[in-house]
Amino acid sequence: MSLLVVGTVAFDEIETPLGKTGKILGGAATYVGLAASLLIDDIRMSAVVGDDFPQQYLDLFAERKINIQGIKIVPDQKSFFWSGKYHANMNQRDTITTDLNVLADFNPVLPELYRDSKYLMLGNLTPAIQKSVINQMRTRPKLICMDTMNFWMDTAWNDLLDVVSMVDVLAVNEEEARQLSGHYSLVHAARKILTMGPDYVIVKRGEHGALLFCGDEKFYAPAMPLDNVIDPTGAGDSFAGGFMGFLTKMDDTSFECMKNALIYGAALASFSVEKFGTERLLEISAEDINKRLDEFVKLVSFSL
Amino acid sequence: MSLLVVGTVAFDEIETPLGKTGKILGGAATYVGLAASLLIDDIRMSAVVGDDFPQQYLDLFAERKINIQGIKIVPDQKSFFWSGKYHANMNQRDTITTDLNVLADFNPVLPELYRDSKYLMLGNLTPAIQKSVINQMRTRPKLICMDTMNFWMDTAWNDLLDVVSMVDVLAVNEEEARQLSGHYSLVHAARKILTMGPDYVIVKRGEHGALLFCGDEKFYAPAMPLDNVIDPTGAGDSFAGGFMGFLTKMDDTSFECMKNALIYGAALASFSVEKFGTERLLEISAEDINKRLDEFVKLVSFSL
Numbered sequence: 001m002s003l004l005v006v007g008t009v010a011f012d013e014i015e016t017p018l019g020k021t022g023k024i025l026g027g028a029a030t031y032v033g034l035a036a037s038l039l040i041d042d043i044r045m046s047a048v049v050g051d052d053f054p055q056q057y058l059d060l061f062a063e064r065k066i067n068i069q070g071i072k073i074v075p076d077q078k079s080f081f082w083s084g085k086y087h088a089n090m091n092q093r094d095t096i097t098t099d100l101n102v103l104a105d106f107n108p109v110l111p112e113l114y115r116d117s118k119y120l121m122l123g124n125l126t127p128a129i130q131k132s133v134i135n136q137m138r139t140r141p142k143l144i145c146m147d148t149m150n151f152w153m154d155t156a157w158n159d160l161l162d163v164v165s166m167v168d169v170l171a172v173n174e175e176e177a178r179q180l181s182g183h184y185s186l187v188h189a190a191r192k193i194l195t196m197g198p199d200y201v202i203v204k205r206g207e208h209g210a211l212l213f214c215g216d217e218k219f220y221a222p223a224m225p226l227d228n229v230i231d232p233t234g235a236g237d238s239f240a241g242g243f244m245g246f247l248t249k250m251d252d253t254s255f256e257c258m259k260n261a262l263i264y265g266a267a268l269a270s271f272s273v274e275k276f277g278t279e280r281l282l283e284i285s286a287e288d289i290n291k292r293l294d295e296f297v298k299l300v301s302f303s304l
Numbered sequence: 305m306s307l308l309v310v311g312t313v314a315f316d317e318i319e320t321p322l323g324k325t326g327k328i329l330g331g332a333a334t335y336v337g338l339a340a341s342l343l344i345d346d347i348r349m350s351a352v353v354g355d356d357f358p359q360q361y362l363d364l365f366a367e368r369k370i371n372i373q374g375i376k377i378v379p380d381q382k383s384f385f386w387s388g389k390y391h392a393n394m395n396q397r398d399t400i401t402t403d404l405n406v407l408a409d410f411n412p413v414l415p416e417l418y419r420d421s422k423y424l425m426l427g428n429l430t431p432a433i434q435k436s437v438i439n440q441m442r443t444r445p446k447l448i449c450m451d452t453m454n455f456w457m458d459t460a461w462n463d464l465l466d467v468v469s470m471v472d473v474l475a476v477n478e479e480e481a482r483q484l485s486g487h488y489s490l491v492h493a494a495r496k497i498l499t500m501g502p503d504y505v506i507v508k509r510g511e512h513g514a515l516l517f518c519g520d521e522k523f524y525a526p527a528m529p530l531d532n533v534i535d536p537t538g539a540g541d542s543f544a545g546g547f548m549g550f551l552t553k554m555d556d557t558s559f560e561c562m563k564n565a566l567i568y569g570a571a572l573a574s575f576s577v578e579k580f581g582t583e584r585l586l587e588i589s590a591e592d593i594n595k596r597l598d599e600f601v602k603l604v605s606f607s608l
Contacts, residue, residue, distance in 0.1 A: 088488070184393075187531050208512040211529060220603045222524045225515060227491050259606040293608055299524045300604040302563040304597060 002042040003248040004114050004141070005032045006133050007123020007237075008103060009047035009057075009071060013083035014233050014276060016090065021231075024277040025057050026082065028123035028147070031234035034281045035241025035268040036121075037064040038289060040249045044114045046070035046133070050077040050102045060282075069111045077102040090229050091206060110136045119248040121240060122146040122167070127159035134166050143253045145169035145244055147236075153179050165197035168253070171240060173204045186211065187218075200258060202243075204236050212262050214255050221262035222300055224270040224292070231276045235269045238281060242268030267292045306346040307552040308418050308445070309336045310437050311427020311541075312407060313351035313361075313375060317387035318537050318580060320394065325535075328581040329361050330386065332427035332451070335538035338585045339545025339572040340425075341368040342593060344553045348418045350374035350437070354381040354406045364586075373415045381406045394533050395510060414440045423552040425544060426450040426471070431463035438470050447557045449473035449548055451540075457483050469501035472557070475544060477508045490515060491522075504562060506547075508540050516566050518559050525566035526604055528574040528596070535580045539573045542585060546572030571596045 012026025029047045036043055044067040051073055061068050078101040086093045106129065115138040122130045124147045134144065144167040152160045153176070164170060164180075170193060178184055181192035190201045190213035203211040207229070209222040243265035250257050267289060274280045316330025333351045340347055348371040355377055365372050382405040390397045410433065419442040426434045428451040438448065448471040456464045457480070468474060468484075474497055482488055485496035494505045494517035507515040511533070513526040547569035554561050571593060578584045 185530070185532060187529050205512070208509070209526075218529060218603060219606070220526045220529070222513075222526065222604075225491050225522060225524070226489070228489060256606075260608055263606055263608065297608065299522060300526075302523070302560075302567055304564055304567065304601060 001040070001119060001248045001251045002044065002117045003036055003040060003119045003121065003244055004044045004046065004110075004117035005029050005036070005121045005123070005241075005244075006046040006108060006130075007032060007121075007125060008080055009045070009049050009053070010080035010082060010103075012233060012277060013081075013097075014231055015083075015085040016231050017086065017088050018228075018230050019276065021276050023081070025060075026233065026277060027080065028234075028237045030278060031237030031272065031281070032121055032123060032241040032244065033061065033066050034064060034278055035238040035272070036245030036248070037066055038268065038281070038284065038286070039242070039245035039264065041065040042248075043067065044070060044111075044117055046108045046110060046114065048072045048074060048102050048106045048108070050079040051075050053079045067113070070108065070114055072108070074102045084233075086232065090232050093232075108133060118142045118251070119244055120144045121244045122163075123237070123240075124149050127152055127156050127163045131159070131163045131166065134163070142251070143168045143247060145171055145240065147171050147240060148176065150176055150179050161196065164193075167198055169200040169202060170198045171202040171204060171243075173206070173236070177201070177203050187213075190218075202262070204239060206232070206235065209266060210239065210262055212258060214258070217255055219255075219259045219262065221259075221266045222296070223266060224295060224299065226270060226274065229273045232273050233277065235273050238272035239265035239269040242266070263293065263296050267296060305344070305423060305552045305555045306348065306421045307340055307344060307423045307425065307548055308348045308350065308414075308421035309333050309340070309425045309427070309545075309548075310350040310412060310434075311336060311425070311429060312384055313349070313353050313357070314384035314386060314407075316537060316581060317385075317401075318535055319389040320535050321390065321392050322532075322534050323580065325580050327385070329364075330537065330581060331384065332538075332541045334582060335541030335576065335585070336425055336427060336545040336548065337365065337370050338368060338582055339542040339576070340549030340552070341370055342572065342585070342588065342590070343546070343549035343568065345369040346552075347371065348374060348415075348421055350412045350414060350418065352376045352378060352406050352410045352412070354383040355379050357383045371417070374412065374418055376412075378406045388537075390536065394536050397536075412437060422446045422555070423548055424448045425548045426467075427541070427544075428453050431456055431460050431467045435463070435467045435470065438467070446555070447472045447551060449475055449544065451475050451544065452480065454480055454483050465500065468497075471502055473504040473506060474502040475506040475508060475547075477510070477540070481505070481507050491517075494522075506566070508543060510536070510539065513570060514543065514566055516562060518562070521559055523559075523563045523566065525563075525570045526600070527570060528599060528603065530574060530578065533577045536577050537581065539577050542576035543569040543573040546570070567597065567600050571600060
């Protein structure tokens with residue numbers, strides 16, 4: 001099955017208490033795509049970069065069997081750039097620079113091939129763009145998952161509600177779930193969001209794992225307690241990549257399958273944070289993933 | 305099997321965004337004892353109160369089959385009193401009043417019957433008192449679990465290390481695990497603490513559940529996402545009560561049994577926060593507990 005990923009492909013510069021990178025490969029679609037590429041081989045990526053974006057990164061995507069036909073290269077412009085610094089606890093970070101550059105005018109036009117993708121992951125973008133992508137699909141994907149952020153709740157509320165009503169899965173963090181629903185309790189928040197369109201709500205809780213809500217059902221995927229967290233950048237997107245990659249692979253959108261997909265997401269996220277940027281995602285093997293999945297099974301197994 | 309609980313029995317006055325109590329029954333030993341009494345019926349309690357402590361509370365313990373022979377009533381003195389106010393997120397609280405009163409001179413002398421208890425829960429107290437209790441036991445209990453807090457790390461470091469070296473299970477929160485070990489990563493922190501005496505370390509994470517470490521094994525018990533959290537007071541102690549109650553009931557200190565005990569702890573804690581003070585612990589039935597345990601099984605069950 002095919003997975004279409006729409007989102008940012010960018011440069012990041014990251015500082016954590018454990019070190020500092022130069023300008024490295026980043027962006028939500030990058031992490032989603034690379035994580036998913038460890039599970040499936042029909043991934044289509046829609047993004048925009050400037051002509052400063054190195055050919056080697058595009059080659060890297062291609063090597064990973066990611067279709068890059070939909071990555072638009074805009075001449076004489078620069079790629080999106082983000083730099084940030086993490087606090088000692090790695091849970092909070094300060095943004096130092098956000099240069100939208102080429103992203104300011106991003107208006108994706110999907111290549112013909114992309115328009116029949118069966119699974120669609122909408123990274124955090126202007127709600128209007130997310131909607132435009134859905135409307136370009138020839139047939140409605142079997143499953144659409146979207147990410148968003150507080151910024152759009154403050155600045156594009158109606159557009160956001162509009163696109164939320166069109167998707168199957170909303171994946172947000174605790175704060176976003178609370179702001180979107182107006183409820184503090186995550187159970188109440190999820191219940192409210194489930195009336196706004198999606199059949200599934202995922203609440204991402206960083207080092208505390210993720211919760212999945214569907215009707216009256218709930219499921220908790222833990223985060224793996226790790227020896228060392230080097231760089232949390234991209235953990236949520238790697239999670240989304242593992243999650244959507246697994247659903248696409250299984251072509252099954254049942255609650256039961258989605259629970260497993262959450263564990264895959266948690267596993268990919270757990271690798272992502274073990275090194276700076278995308279480094280760890282690029283070096284792990286299927287065997288590493290299976291080993292990590294076994295650790296997740298052990299982590300929460302008990303028999304009352 | 306028998307469980308000895310040593311800790312505070314006190315008055316609390318609690319304010320949360322959802323309401324305010326008057327002076328109500330509180331204290332760590334109270335929550336541990338009441339939670340454990342839902343699982344076992346041979347509980348011995350060692351504590352100290354003033355003569356302002358109502359007979360009805362002592363009767364309540366007795367009705368729950370809790371032996372109160374070791375609760376010392378000091379004439380002309382007042383019981384320990386704590387009052388606090390929770391922030392909007394219920395994760396943080398400000399202490400308004402701490403009147404040690406009778407607790408200032410607490411020096412428990414265990415009744416003869418108590419000295420052969422098979423399981424021992426040492427609530428958060430001066431390390432010297434915790435040690436004195438262990439030394440009063442006629443035979444070494446099969447399992448000793450202790451709680452502590454940052455305050456003792458700041459003021460009684462050597463005494464604390466001494467008692468930590470004598471116990472089997474240390475149950476602390478994240479901050480305490482970090483301060484005690486000098487490591488930020490919980491995996492590293494637990495590994496260090498396991499070299500200090502205990503065979504098991506439990507890291508309590510409030511609304512994010514609890515982690516159990518033993519050798520190279522780890523286990524994660526989630527917290528139940530609840531519709532409403534009314535009052536977090538006593539959640540950690542109810543957790544300890546469920547945990548120790550289950551171990552005492554099964555008389556099994558294996559890692560496998562301890563995993564189940566953690567789930568029992570999480571279940572009792574999840575009830576405790578649903579109403580103010582001990583109210584909810586006093587109204588639930590065995591059937592309620594079994595139903596909640598089933599919810600925990602569902603919450604983390606998946607089959608890859």
